[in-house]
Amino acid sequence: MKKIFGVTLGILTAMGGFIDIGDIVANSATGARFGMSLAWAVLLGVVGIVVYAEMAGRVASVTKRATFDLVRERLGARTGLVNLGASFFITMLTLIAEVAGVALAVQLVVDVNYLLWIPLVGFAVWMVIWRVKFSTLETVFGLMGLAMIVVVVAVVQLHPSWSQLWHHASHPSVPSGEGHPTYFYYAIALFGAAMTPYEVFFFSSGAVEEKWTRSDLMLNRANVYLGFPLGGFLSLGLMAGAALVFHPIGVGVENLSQVGLPTSIALGKVGLAFIIVGFVACTFGAALETALSCGYTVSQYFGWQWGKLVRPREAARFHLVVLVSLFVAVVVGVTAVDPIKVTEYSIVLSAAALPLTYFPILVVANDRTYMGEDVNGPVKNTIATFYMVVLTIVALATVPLMIATKAGA
Amino acid sequence: MRRITIALLILIVVVALIVGLRPMTPARTRDDFANKSKDTAESVLSSVQTARLTAGVGTRGDAFGPYVSVVLSESDDAVAKAQGSYDRIQPPDAWSDATRARLGRLLDRSGDVVSQLRIVARRGELDRLERLARPLRPLAAKLQRFIDDAGPRP
Secondary structure: OHHHHHHHHHHHHHHHHHOOHHHHHHHHHHHHHHOOOOHHHHHHHHHHHHHHHHHHHHHHHHHOOOHHHHHHHHHOHHHHHHHHHHHHHHHHHHHHHHHHHHHHHHHHHHOOOHHHHHHHHHHHHHHHHHHOOHHHHHHHHHHHHHHHHHHHHHHHHOOOOHHHHHHHHHOOOOOOOOOHHHHHHHHHHHHHHHOOHHHHHHHHHHHHHOOOOHHHHHHHHHHHHHHHHHHHHHHHHHHHHHHHHOHHHOOOOOOHHHHOHHHHHHHHHHHHHHHHHHHHHHHHHHHHHHHHHHHHHHHHHHOOOOOOOOOOOOOHHHHHHHHHHHHHHHHHHOOOOOHHHHHHHHHHHHHHHHHHHHHHHHHHHOOHHHHHHHOOOHHHHHHHHHHHHHHHHHHHHHHHHHHHOOOOO | OHHHHHHHHHHHHHHHHHHHOOOOOOOOOHHHHHHHHHHHHHHHHHHHHHHHHHHHHHHOOOOOHHHHHHHHHHHHHHHHHHHHHHHOOOOOOHHHHHHHHHHHHHHHHHHHHHHHHHHHHHOOOHHHHHHHOOOHHHHHHHHHHHHHHOOOOO
């Protein structure tokens, strides 16, 4: 029974971690602009995060060491520091976006400017990190995140032509009036949103915090193989809703509020209530994960004591990094910087930095001195190597495409 | 060498970030002005259609008052922002003057209707929204026609 609960817990955690403000906005925006013709990028990203999160979880279970601990060891102090700088910057951008995302979701309920909510959201995130148990945190936000299933129900209720949706998804093409660079820029945004580095930082650190061992490898697989695909399914639901309602009439998604419209049209107030609860849960859960990830990466790089399960007095520097990161996120958030723009930057720049995060995981997962008999098999290595090539191409193409397309304008 | 590489990478990222802010640059040619006009029309069409859909769900009771108010406020802001940016672009020739005048009328009318919707939604009179939004359908059609007609000219 405990194991079944553990699997359920992990599924919910993985799903909550997968659907964040970046996924919500990117999937809806691409559905509105390109219909279902970029569904392949979501699938590519889901398979990628499944492959590498499983590896990160396995490495953490066997070695009892989280991703960034290994990054420094495998890349050396200097290159590891560059990696830390890039990863921390991107996770920080994501944290700003998530905190603002919670505030934007609350604004939809009370119609009070989101800027006023940002400090309260920052305080609430810190309080939850400080006071709430890791398992409670996972269960509550994971369960609330399940409210996002309403987007799939809404798509069914919109009575689409399934054959047409499938045709658009399975025969991807660049819509008329759009250029190839813009199409691939958005593909990278979707891919980056699916494979955001903080997901593996949090997942592997969480595995260490929960004291996973070799006997938990099945639990790791169940979490990853069920949780992330469920998140991907919901991403496709968001994309399909926008493709059905917005794409035919020329609406571009530029605000979180617009994402709720297809659900509101299909299911009325009940559907809208569910999706807003889903927005709050997913963005708040992701804010917790990114804030903790800021602490995890810095502490693991410098070899400090870290973790939520460690008493704050014994992991003072870890908690200080989390607190300062949240403070910076709140300060930047209240400057009225466009949170959707920050989200776009965070997912696109994530894509540019992906090999920095995933390469060390692949190396360690193949190292018998660390992993013993639990090293990657040939099938997993083939898929992981294919993804490393994709990640490298994506990383090299991101910034030139960003400049060439004026960030997808 | 390592420092130069890092500096170069930082420079590229900064340039990408600035470009990503999509600053409105001057239109030096007719084609340039036509493209900017088309982009503006697309942006306003998006806001007009969003407002139309929102007015519908508001009147039918399919959405909460605060939600309707937020979406319409954001649509109103988006129209005003697009209009403000477009007004500041210098038209390079007589053809551009005519294009500017044609699109300007559509933007003014769109802004008026969406603003009215925002005001009514904030007063909580959601049942009036659909009737007030009726002009948005022909406006959307005209904006779409403008977009179809727009583009580089000989």
